[in-house]
Amino acid sequence: MFQIPPRTATDAYLSRMGGSIRLDIVFDVDLGELVEGHHVVARGLELTDAGGVLHYEFVPGLRQQEEETKGPFFWYWMLSTEDDLGTPYNDYNNGAFDPDGEAAAHGTRHLGGPVPSTACLLHLNFTPAEGWTPPRSWCRQLDSSLPDGHVTESRTPPQHDAE
Numbered sequence: 001m002f003q004i005p006p007r008t009a010t011d012a013y014l015s016r017m018g019g020s021i022r023l024d025i026v027f028d029v030d031l032g033e034l035v036e037g038h039h040v041v042a043r044g045l046e047l048t049d050a051g052g053v054l055h056y057e058f059v060p061g062l063r064q065q066e067e068e069t070k071g072p073f074f075w076y077w078m079l080s081t082e083d084d085l086g087t088p089y090n091d092y093n094n095g096a097f098d099p100d101g102e103a104a105a106h107g108t109r110h111l112g113g114p115v116p117s118t119a120c121l122l123h124l125n126f127t128p129a130e131g132w133t134p135p136r137s138w139c140r141q142l143d144s145s146l147p148d149g150h151v152t153e154s155r156t157p158p159q160h161d162a163e
Contacts, residue, residue: 002039004028009057009104010043021046023055025149031056032138032155034077034128036070038062041104042142045111045122045149052111053095054079054124061101078127081111083119119146134158 007028014021023044031040039059046053062075075097081089089112097107115122124142128134134156141154 002030004030004041005057005059005104007043007057009061009098009101009106010055013055013098013106025144025146027144027149027151029139029142029151029153031126031142032128032136033134034126034132034138035062035075036129036132037066038075040077040126042124042139045144046108047115049114051113052081052115052122054109054111056107056109057104058097058101058107059104061103061105062097062099064099074129074132077129079109079111080125080127081113082123082125083115084121085116085119087113087116087119089113115146117147122146 024047026044027042029042031042034040035058041057041059043055043057046055058075066074078093080091091112093109095107095109098105122144124144126140128138136158137155139153140156143152144150
């Protein structure tokens with residue numbers, strides 16, 4: 001069974017930013033193996049007027065040689081965002097991740113716009129990387145109550161359970 005590791009990669013990233021970035025809502029949720037051989041662990045949300053950002057970690061971090069064997073963008077899982085107000089969010093799936101992470105690599109994914117301060121519920125929807133079916137249950141939707149940040153998960157059962 002997968003154990004969520006400490007948020008070391010995310011904490012190191014936030015420390016390097018010198019306090020200019022902070023997580024407004026903090027959680028540690030294993031989204032599952034959205035990328036072959038790597039769990040995606042959601043660490044929290046940064047909510048600014050410029051836009052919302054999901055902070056996550058690949059566990060373990062991605063290895064450069066994987067792209068040679070699995071192809072470009074094998075790591076590209078998808079995120080879409082909705083809220084209880086019907087706010088339009090784009091689905092460009094912009095973001096970045098640390099290509100040098102070992103045990104874990106910090107990453108960010110933009111939510112597609114700012115989250116209104118009057119929103120009470122934020123839905124983050126996840127899709128595994130194209131061509132990949134997770135072998136175990138994975139989180140298809142994470143709901144966050146605003147502003148307290150309480151989260152609930154909706155999981156997809158596995159196609160076949162390897163445990």
